[in-house]
Amino acid sequence: MTNVYKIENLEDLLQCAICLDRFRIPKVLSCQHTFCLTCLQRTYNTQHRTLTCPTCRKVMNLIQGPDELPSNLLLINLMDVQPVKAKCPCCQKVEKLTICEHCNCTKCTDCNEKHINEIRQSTKTKLDELQNTSQNDLKVSIHDAFKNIRNEIYNQFQSIRQQHDSMLLTKQMDILKQLDTHEQTLLVHVENDLQPLEQSKLELIGKNYHLESKNEPELINLLTKVSDIQSRLADKLVEHRTYLNSIEISLQYDQDRLDQINKMCNNIQLNITNTNDDKSNQQTKLSIPSEQIYITLRTFLNQEYKCRISLDKTIYELKQIFGKQENLNPNHITLTKSGNYFDQLDDKRTLKSYDCDATTILMICIRK
Template sequence: MAAANAAESLRDEASCSICLDYFTDPVMTDCGHNFCRSCITQSWEGRDTDFPCPQCRETSQQRNLRPNRQLANMTEMVKKLSQTSVRPKEENLCEEHEEKLKLFCEEDQKMICLICRESRDHKSHTVIPIKEAVQEYKEKLKMHLKPLRKNLEDLLKFTSTEEKKAEELKSEAQIKRQKVESEFEELQQFLIKEKQILLSRLEEEEKKILQRIREHETQLEEQSSSFMQLISEIEEKIQQPATELLKDVKDALSRNRLVDGMWQIYSKCDSGS
């Protein structure tokens, strides 16, 4: 049993994963997997770039195929061992009749012996030699394998296209994001500058207004002083005797008109400002 398992393992190592048969002119891809030259060439038919490995799907930009002489020699050795092995399948005996399983029943999908073939259970069934059944179903499996590989290849192409679209969208979004941030940064700097200009103007206007107010206060103080002095003089004049009162009465009235006139002019200017 162990010898049979070892032989089966050797056969697997010497078989192409595309055609599922022994290697014929084996070649190695850049990723380290081996295939028949004709199988991998057919798999890459119609491609000028992006050559995918049928086993691991890793792609290479060039059609790099290196002949694997050691694997070719090993395959020949495995073939010879398989042909000269001491009946590795001797254990495959019919459980009921203990005869070798030589036929395959199509209806029951099982291997049977020659005695089973003549039994009531299988007499009306379609049976073929196991070797023919293996070859037939191997061909059928290959026929299913080819469209499956094509579907997988198309799916990987679609996935690659979608990934490229996603990367392009990410790149565009990043560019737009940077543009928005840049524009808002410029706008922020502009607003800060405008704010400083407006605050500076307000400060200058405030200084001018305060300066005018102080000037007005000074003028009001001067007017107030003039009024107080004139009031004092008139009150004093009223208390004088007749001779003194009439002596310079025109000058007092004239000063009163002068002060009053100056106040009227100031009031108009102040209300106009």
């Protein structure tokens, strides 16, 4: 018992006060306290280039960091002479201990062998998970997502096509063709994005699946590589699935415009807009916009007229539409915005340039 007590006392001298483990590259501070280099690197203030002693709180200026501190040669020599023999934290036996480079823990020979077996099993599990991870899963998700979009496009067109089947069916096929192109582009992008990781995965599995013959450093190195590839693949899959989940579809159609169905079909387009940026949540919206709106025209006697027109049309074209309804010369019509009767609208400018929308009211003045 006396020898055990002395060994444990000596081990206390060889123990870092920060990590509570045997010193690894012991560095001595100007206050003569000693700590592991890696422990000091974690406490080093890189912004102010200072290091505070964890024991006495003395502050030291270290331009190059803890690496410039001198090594504690006495402790290094003691560790070379004294084997790591202390109480095993697992089985509580006083034995020669070994340090695991993966988790930095100390164990006796028997417990360390069990620990290596656990690492080996964990590595095998990671390899199995990596082998089961495939970009085909993402491709299936893409196919399913675009299948749902196709179904929604079909259902929205179906209700319209009852009266205008011929023209709308042609437009639907054109939109679905555009959707197919977008899907194929996305699939190619996904394959190019994941190909390097997929190749690394196959090489790692092909060369390193026999684990029984590998030693501890090899297992640790393999486990690190497997975990890194698995994490990067998982991040990529989440990124692309998030993109798929954010896709929306909207078909916009005005039921009152039956007499202009041919023109309306030309205005329906597949519009996939990606609003991703670093400052906002990722959103992708699939929409089919309509440029036609109703503009309200009002006289000073509160008579109102509604004209359906595209926002890309000019003020003069709006006057022509109204003039045909009332048999008036467009050149004799003056338009101003409601609330600003003295600011005559320029005939050459578009409605969009005046920020017109469905709530806009334009005032009419007829000149003789």
